Amino acid sequence: MKRAKAGALRRRHNPLRRTTDRIESWLTALTVLLIALGAPLAGTAAGGAAYDTLLETVRSQRAQRHLVWATVDRAAPSAPLDPDPETSTPRDSRLRVIARWTARDGSSHLGQVGAPRLVEPGARFRIWTDGRGRVMPRPMDTSTAGAHAVLAGLGVAGAVGGLIEGCRRLVMRRMTARRHRRWDEAWERAYQDWGRAGAGS
Secondary structure (H helix, E strand, C coil): CHHHHHHHHHHHCCCCCCHHHHHHHHHHHHHHHHHHHHHHHHHHHHHHHHHHHHHHHHHHHHHHCEEEEEEEEEECCCCCCCCCCCCCCHHHHHCEEEEEEECCCCCEEEEEEECCCCCCCCCEEEEEECCCCCECCCCCCHHHHHHHHHHHHHHHHHHHHHHHHHHHHHHHHHHHHHHHHHHHHHHHHHHHHCCCCCCCC
16 A cells, blocks of 8 residues: 555656646546546436436326227238238237227227137227227337336436546547647757757757
8 A cells, every 4th residue: 555655656757747747647537536436426316307208108098098998800911911021020010900899989980900819700909999990009108108218317427437438538638739839849849959059969
């Protein structure tokens, strides 16, 4: 411990240490501090805001979507060409049926819906609809909202950390370019003095 302190003091009072070296050290320390504190704070704030927004979506969907009973009328005709082969599977096409259901407002509907399992005509299962009977996806639940909020927070924290590090690298690159220009100027002056009387060469 004593040896480490002595080494730090020697580096601090080293006459060969330039002002730019001190600036780089402070810049690195500041970058570490900002990434360690700023990125998590930004991620937490973004995740919290996303969670609040998603919870509002959860409440809205739960209020607007309702479970109703659907009765299978017949199997749905298989489509000759799958419109989205990346998201649909042969199993999905087997589970498509023509069914009848009554909406929350009392209106009757007949349409193609996805069944939860292979079913025969006359079988019943529950589907999600809006107030006018249009088939809707299942409402988002709070666990899904929480997972999306966590991902949003992690994404923002990573982006903030990358932005801070990018700024540090940009400043360091400019400082290095400036240092190289000064070295070139110093070498140019030294080259002009070489071989002159009284130039010390």
